[in-house]
Amino acid sequence: MLLGNMMDFPLTLTHFLDRARRYYSHVEIVTKMPSGDMHRYTFGDAYRRICRLSNALTRLGVRQGDRIATLAWNHYQHFELYFGVPCFGAVIHTLNLRVPIHQLAYCINHAEDRVIFVDASLVPMLEAILDQISSVEHFVVINAPRDFQTSLPNAVHYEDLLAAESDEFEFPALDERSAAGLCYTSGTTGNPKGALYSHRSQFIHTIVGGAGDSLSLASTDTVIAVVPMFHANAWNLPYLCALLGFKFVLPGPHLKPYDLAQLIQDEKVTVAAGVPTLWIGMHHEIQQHGFDVSKVRALIVGGAAFPKTWIEAYEKGLGIPVVHAWGMTEMSPMGTSTGTMAARTDLTSDERIELKTHQGYAVPGVEMRIVDDAGEELPWDGASIGEVQVRGPWIIQKYYNDPSGDGQFTEDGWFRTGDVASLDPKGLMTIADRTKDLIKSGGEWISSVALENVIMSHPKVREAAVIAVPNEKWSERPLALVVPKSEEDRPTPNELHDLVASHCSKIWVPDEFRYIGEIPKTSVGKFDKKVLRQRYAEGNL
Ligand code: AMP
Numbered sequence: 001m002l003l004g005n006m007m008d009f010p011l012t013l014t015h016f017l018d019r020a021r022r023y024y025s026h027v028e029i030v031t032k033m034p035s036g037d038m039h040r041y042t043f044g045d046a047y048r049r050i051c052r053l054s055n056a057l058t059r060l061g062v063r064q065g066d067r068i069a070t071l072a073w074n075h076y077q078h079f080e081l082y083f084g085v086p087c088f089g090a091v092i093h094t095l096n097l098r099v100p101i102h103q104l105a106y107c108i109n110h111a112e113d114r115v116i117f118v119d120a121s122l123v124p125m126l127e128a129i130l131d132q133i134s135s136v137e138h139f140v141v142i143n144a145p146r147d148f149q150t151s152l153p154n155a156v157h158y159e160d161l162l163a164a165e166s167d168e169f170e171f172p173a174l175d176e177r178s179a180a181g182l183c184y185t186s187g188t189t190g191n192p193k194g195a196l197y198s199h200r201s202q203f204i205h206t207i208v209g210g211a212g213d214s215l216s217l218a219s220t221d222t223v224i225a226v227v228p229m230f231h232a233n234a235w236n237l238p239y240l241c242a243l244l245g246f247k248f249v250l251p252g253p254h255l256k257p258y259d260l261a262q263l264i265q266d267e268k269v270t271v272a273a274g275v276p277t278l279w280i281g282m283h284h285e286i287q288q289h290g291f292d293v294s295k296v297r298a299l300i301v302g303g304a305a306f307p308k309t310w311i312e313a314y315e316k317g318l319g320i321p322v323v324h325a326w327g328m329t330e331m332s333p334m335g336t337s338t339g340t341m342a343a344r345t346d347l348t349s350d351e352r353i354e355l356k357t358h359q360g361y362a363v364p365g366v367e368m369r370i371v372d373d374a375g376e377e378l379p380w381d382g383a384s385i386g387e388v389q390v391r392g393p394w395i396i397q398k399y400y401n402d403p404s405g406d407g408q409f410t411e412d413g414w415f416r417t418g419d420v421a422s423l424d425p426k427g428l429m430t431i432a433d434r435t436k437d438l439i440k441s442g443g444e445w446i447s448s449v450a451l452e453n454v455i456m457s458h459p460k461v462r463e464a465a466v467i468a469v470p471n472e473k474w475s476e477r478p479l480a481l482v483v484p485k486s487e488e489d490r491p492t493p494n495e496l497h498d499l500v501a502s503h504c505s506k507i508w509v510p511d512e513f514r515y516i517g518e519i520p521k522t523s524v525g526k527f528d529k530k531v532l533r534q535r536y537a538e539g540n541l
Contacts, residue, residue: 010176011203014087016242017171021047024219024245031075031250032263034121034143039076043242046080051169052162053084059165060115060138064089064172067182069113069136071095071104071122074229074250077142077158081117082229082238086180086199087171093182094230097122098523099192105129106191107184108136110401117158120144121253127151176200182400183232185329186523194400195330197233204365205332205394206239213340214363215271215300215323217244222267222295224249226260226274227303231524232333235273235302246271257281261291268295275303275525276310280463283313296320298342302327304526305431305449308357309457315353326359326431330415332394335368336360336429357453358430359421366392369414370423382424385432385445389414420445437529439468439478446478446508448529454503455513460484460491465519465527466510469536480510481532481541483519490515514541 020027025044033039062068068085070092072078085092093111095104104125108116112135118126119142126139127150139152140161148157180199184192210217215235217223223246225237233239241248249267251260261282264272279301286293299314302325314320321342327333338360341352362368370378370386378384391414398409408416420432432438432447439446448466455464463483468476484490493513500509520531535541 010174010199012087012174012176012199013083013180013202013239014171014174014199015203016206016239017047017050017083017087020242020245024242027219027241027245027247029076029079029241029248029250030267032252032254032259033075034073034119034252036254041076043245046076046083048167049162050080050084050087051167052165053080054088054169054171055165056161057084057088057090057115062088062090062115064174065179066090066115067093067111067113069093069095069108069111069116070230071097071116071118071125072142072229073097073119073253074225074234075143075252076250077117078229079238079241079248079250083242086202087174089172089174089178091179091182091196094233096184096186096192096228096230096523097125099186101125101128103192105132107194108133110184110191111182111194114138115140117142118152120148123150123152174199176203181233183230183329186526193402195332195396196400197332197394201332201394202233202236202239205334206236206243208363208365209236209334210240210244211364212343213361214334214337215240215273215325216298216339216342217246217271219245221246221270221297222249223247223271223273224251224260224264224267224269226251226255226272226278228524231303232327232329235300235327235333237273257285258289261285261289261293264293264296265291269293270295271298271300272296273300273302276301276306277304277463277521277525279306279314280310283310283318286318293318293320298323300325302333303524305359305453306357307453307456308353309453309459311353311356315349322356324356324358324360326419326429328417328419330396330417331366331390331392334363334394335366335390335417336362355428358428360429361427362390362429365394366390368423368429370421375410380423380425380427382422382428382430385420385422385447387435388417388419388421388429388431390417391415420447437467439466439476441468441471441474441476441478441507443475444507448478451478451480451500451504451508451510452527454500455480455482455496458491458496458499460486460489461496463519463527465529465532467529467532467536478508478510479536480513481516481519482513483516516541 181197325337327335378386471477520528
């Protein structure tokens, strides 16, 4: 073999940090603080504090490879930790602040976190599990008032920790394969499982993320990360900020649709990223209060399917183009994107919207295939539906310290996503369901996602979730749970029946449309069908 003659330059996050220090020290990072005040500083300021943080990690006795956890909202201190921890050589473990308390303890113990950086407002969560978490030696409290009291041992204030240190730090040369971040899946079944990212995977994922056909971001943008920083690296937006030098806006704990719309208006945001439920809520606020969101040039939506009716509402109603993307924690998270649609001037706006209802094309670096139950690869014909398997440089090859997860990896080195989809001849992916959410009725598969999209296209419907319920004759039948926009003016079950019947085959039409006040959501804001199934089984729906 003749080897190429190029440098073996390590692909580490330290390169982004250094690049941002040199080229983007003027770039602004804006946070809406828990108090409601705005905090503004530049990447140059952040860099000096990141150095202080790395010095502090040394003083706390942190070693390379140690897991250092965060339990925090989206704010500038969390941003500092996103760089200070991995560039020091340790691993940033972003804890999900919405999981049940026993899962939080599980994740801390499983990761053997040595230090936890925690928001003052979230400290009670840790106090409640203190007797269950033995690996943690230090708690660092962020945004605490001076007189803050806690029973956490060895607790120090983040600002005191940084104040004692020098704002210069010699970042170590790191192996690109060394671990940089750790994020646990939201664990809708069983215990959460850890995805351990490397510097190399984060580096490549970030480079591709900024590219035109992926998320298409630039230094001229102002980007708001509504997606939590504990959810799959906040879709890598903090690292993209350092790579590309865009103004970065962080909403702190202020995630109510009204507050978000106001922040987007006030900071002249051009790109906003988050899960569908957020944007569904925000649309109403924008219309009702007339917020000026005219600067927004892209709404990045992922984490769950974004129904056509909402894509239309944003594109046609508000003039905001949507980028619908699919991914998962195990994929860092980016898998597919419809980013390329923006450039398709050959299409009418209706054609573009139609394409964006699909999850898009695999971004460069991700390979995919769909397979049937027997493991046979299925054709890319837009009709065959099978499990999506993926491989690529930012996809896990195993779970962190979890030999039992092997069932999710094929013998020939692909990751089994647990999603079921079709691929058309050009590679356009359409997610039909999670494997466990698919409805098997009379031997035929019914896609709950497709049904939800049709039901949510009714103008009087706010949200809809479809679950499988046992049925003697058909084995399973779909049950639709519907949240109307207004209790007084809800659609009749007959109207919904006819709507679905006009889009889908007869066997797909749910036998029942049941009205509920709210669809329960998971810790990352997706419909929680596990809870709905459980409530149904308990006769509680
Ligand atoms: P998480 O790891 O919490 O981000 O969850 C990943 C899962 O969310 C995927 O496996 C999909 O089931 C679902 N998901 C993510 N993006 C989309 C999307 N655009 N459309 C449908 N499902 C999605």
